[in-house]
Amino acid sequence: MRRRKLLIGIGATAAGGSAAFGTEAFTSVQAERNVDVAVAGDQSSFIAIQPLDSANAGEYVNTESDNTVELELDGDNSGSGEGVTQDAITQLEDLFRVVNQGSQEVSVYFEDDSDAVTFRVTRSTETSTNGSNGQSLEGAANSVELGVGEQIVVGLTVDTLNNDVSGQLLDNVTLYADANASAPRQSIPEPQYVVDGDGDEPNTFVDLSSALGQASSGSVIGIEGGVSVTESGSVTVGTDDVTITGINGTPEIKTPSGLGGGQTFLDISGNGVTIRNLEITDDLSARGNAGGSNLVVGGDDAVVDSVQVTVNNGRTGNPALSVSGADPTVRNCELTDCVISAGGTGSVTVTGNFVTGAIDNGIFATSSADFTIENNQVNNHDTNDTNAKEIKFTSPATVNGESDTAAQMESLLTENSVNSVQVSGDAGTRATPDIVGSGEQFASINEVLKPGVQGGTAGGSSSQSALVALFEGGEYGSASNEVFDSAITHRKDNAVIKGLSKPKVTYTAMGEEDSTDVEIAGNDATVQDLDLVFTNVGGDSVGGEAFLDFTGADGTLQNVSVTYDPRSGAGGPTGYVNVSGSGTITFESCTFSDTSSGGSNRYVSANGLYDSDGTFELLNCEFNDGTRTDANVGSSGTAVYKENKFNATPAGGADSITGSMSGGELDITGNAFSSGAKVLFTSDLSGTVNGSSSGDNEAKATQLSENNGNVKVDVNFGGTVVGGSAQ
Structure with a gap:
């Protein structure tokens, strides 16, 4: 019988690497990358590696003429798989199976040198498998026992988000099949x-x-x-x-x-x-x-x-499996x-x-322990429809080493295969493109952002916004799939709304209500790593309302692309991103774009913030397709605009920054402007400009120009004009 091997190729998209697994007769076998397998024992006993008849196997698994089963995770396979994404957690279910074709029980597990790659049990198909779904197969501590003729279905998790993959993603891999050990791996003596x-x-x-x-x-x-x-x-x-x-x-x-x-x-x-x-x-x-x-x-x-x-x-809903002592382990x-009740004290695993x-809830705990x-x-949880979550903890001390509630939630959502959690009375969600709008869990993006919580101990408000809302990579919503189609106000303080691989999220209902479409009203909220598109699929006229507004205190928008994409009937070019909260609000490494032909008023506006004596930080952002910003500082407001790129002259006018001063402070340095652009102030520069509170309009305008690539600076509509050879 010819040997069947498993070859794993992880190419340029995921930092490179390959590994080969051989199979044949064994008493104890190990197969390492690109080497033949040293075998011993009965030649009629061996482990088989076989591809599955599954969607993922069709996309990522090839069977070669030399009896090799090949996994192509770099997008070069004959299927439709697009490879493993950088800065993301990619889960590939049901790729291949390991079958015990020998005459004795064996324990199987993998060992590799990469923290980014985890081999694990999957059971998404009807193919039978030993082991528990999602169980890691990494290391002897997670071995699975296979009786004669039994099999284990294997998938992969590739985590390039939380691991450094600047070098080789996967270098050395070993599949162990031990006929002399009992799985799970702890040494169990002969029963008395x-x-x-x-x-x-x-x-x-x-x-x-x-x-x-x-x-x-x-x-x-x-x-x-x-x-x-x-x-x-x-x-x-x-x-x-x-x-x-x-x-x-x-x-x-x-x-x-x-x-x-x-x-x-x-x-x-x-x-x-x-x-x-x-x-x-x-x-x-x-x-x-x-x-x-x-x-x-x-x-x-x-x-x-x-x-x-x-x-x-x-x-x-009663806990069929309940632990309550000190330092218990359930694995x-x-x-x-x-359900599982994971109580106890000390360290609970x-x-x-x-x-x-x-x-009800799938896994829950009410104790104040340190949880792993x-x-x-x-x-298929919450079958009674009581807004229960897949995992619910009422008062944990730490979760996976995290003591902050938002960090605990994010860890639960990324370290487990779940989409909803509740911790200390707050709700957390993890969306994937396939479940939003599918009826499985989230009917819309609004439910991801505002999932509510279950009542009871640390229950909180049933209509609560998510403390943590995570979006896996992909596309959410479009003109033909309107899953984000009504206005929402997110009110949770310290919230984290985050893309795990910069997904595209499309809001399709601009103009349907004469108010802000998406409002971030909580204090200290962070929105990051998203591609947000705002459009009006219904053709409603878009008036002067903001489509995105930060109204809380001390918020952050980071690595977010915002695109204004009005369809026919959009009306005048007056939609904008508004900053009307208080404290310090920071937009960093963001991109603003406008697909319409007349973008002269597509502002990023912080007038409300300046009126509240707040500070608006605009750092390392890009303004494309006619977009611009303002800097209307009041008596004690502060505008900090640094290292931004204004890539196009706004249509209908040449001012990339429009501002005014009645005191306050401008700190505008290191910005790059397109040829012909200008910075316009409609009033005197009667405040502190780039650290200088003295001097007339010309002196301050000259300093602004010199600090920003010699851009043209216009004060009082031509009253004072300096610079003008910006590159």
């Missing part, structure tokens, strides 16, 4: 007691409770994979350092139908207990009530690993039609879990 359903041999038992009756501290109880265990009532594990593990497969333990509402099935009160590789099932119709928790872990230093909990014939678990069908919450996925 075995639950085999018969109990005919020494140290074998019919059920778990009988085995626990013989166990002492440090005991290992193995439950045979082919056994379906039925207990007569609740089971308590009160002995410290006991391990309960499935062996030779995954056994099923049925929750007793006689347990009443609120009663716990498996109660883990001992410290240092490990529960792993079990399937716990619960039949709500047989129990006749909503049911209590199936697995409650109250002891300290507990580990719950690769446990499946399935609730049949009904869904419950690689899968819950169906039920919840990683690589998959929750589906929750009627990574690589979890929640699907």
Whole structure:
């Protein structure tokens, strides 16, 4: 039989690199990039790497004539994949599978030298797979056990946003397949007691409770994979350092139908207990009530690993898996039609879990612990439509090392496969182009920006704006797909509205209301890394209202492109970006463009801010296609305009900056202007100009001109004119 290899090519778009994986007979095999595999043992036992019949496999996976399965992530593949994007988190599901075609169980995992690349389990298709959805396959700590004939479906996460990929993205990769280890990877000694359903041999038992009756501290109880265990009532594990593990497969333990509402099935009160590789099932119709928790872990230093909990014939918002002791770990678990309560004290670790069908929040916690919450996925939550979130924490001390609530939210949204979170009473969202308007979660961009929160502890206002709203790369809205089609006022202080790879977001309802289209009203709000387009698909006339307005205090617009794109019937050229808040508002590294033919009044205007004695900082921005700005400072307002580029002379007039002074301060330096442009002040320069409060109009105008490439400066409509050879 010919060897099948996996070749991964990550080209120029993602900083380069390739890796090859070989497969053949093994007792323990490792395959490294661009080398043949050293093999040992039975030549009839081997691991197979096979492409999937999935959309992503069709785009990114090629099968070569030399029996190589090739992943092309640089856009050069024969499919339609466009490669891995820089400064983004790219998730590619269902790429290939690793199959155990041998005669013995194996544990498989990957090791590589890149923090930017993560191999993980995916189960987006109907293809069966071992492991929990979203579970990392990186390192022995995340190995997955494959029985004979079993397989694992593999995908990739490539994070070029949070990792330095200036050099090689992926250099060395190893796929390990170990026939002598048990997965997950922790060293599990031979069980002293075995639950085999018969109990005919020494140290074998019919059920778990009988085995626990013989166990002492440090005991290992193995439950045979082919056994379906039925207990007569609740089971308590009160002995410290006991391990309960499935062996030779995954056994099923049925929750007793006689347990009443609120009663716990498996109660883990001992410290240092490990529960792993079990399937716990619960039949709500047989129990006749909503049911209590199936697995409650109250002891300290507990580990719950690769446990499946399935609730049949009904869904419950009760925590089927609940941890509450000190320093617990829940990893690689899968819950169906039920939820995880991740309580506890100290350090709480919840990683690589998959929750589906929750009627409420998928993963929640009410304790003030230090949480590590990574690589979890929640699907089909909030089936009762109560505005529940995929992850909800009421009062965490830290989340993934972050103590600030907004940073905690951003970490939860980017480190897990979720789109909605609630932390300390605030809401956070993560949009992707495929789910906005699809009916899956967000009907529109307005719901991403203003998702509301669920009531209760730290519930807050149900109509609340998002504290964090993240947008994955891509396009949101267009003339034919109006998902941002009504005005919105975002009122959350300290909010972060952020693109993860500068997505294009189109607002399509300019002119439908005689008011601002998008208003940022919260204090200290940050809007960054977005491409915003404002248009009027309905053809409504656009009057003198602002289409984007910062009305709060101390806001920031950073690396945002703003395009005014009026269609027929737009009316006069009077739309603009307004800054009418207070304090210091900064626009940095932004671009302003106008697609209409008459752009003389397409202002970035901060008149309201100056009237409130505020400071407007305009730094490293570009003005294209006839756009311009003003600098009308009041008695104590301040305009700081530095290193901006005015790339075109505004249509209908040559003033790229129009201003006036009645005191206040101008700090305008290092700006570049197109040929023929000018800076116009309609009043005397009666304030401080570039650090100078003395001198007449000519002296101050000359200083402005010299500090800005000798641009023409006009004071009082020709009363004083200096400069004029700007490049």
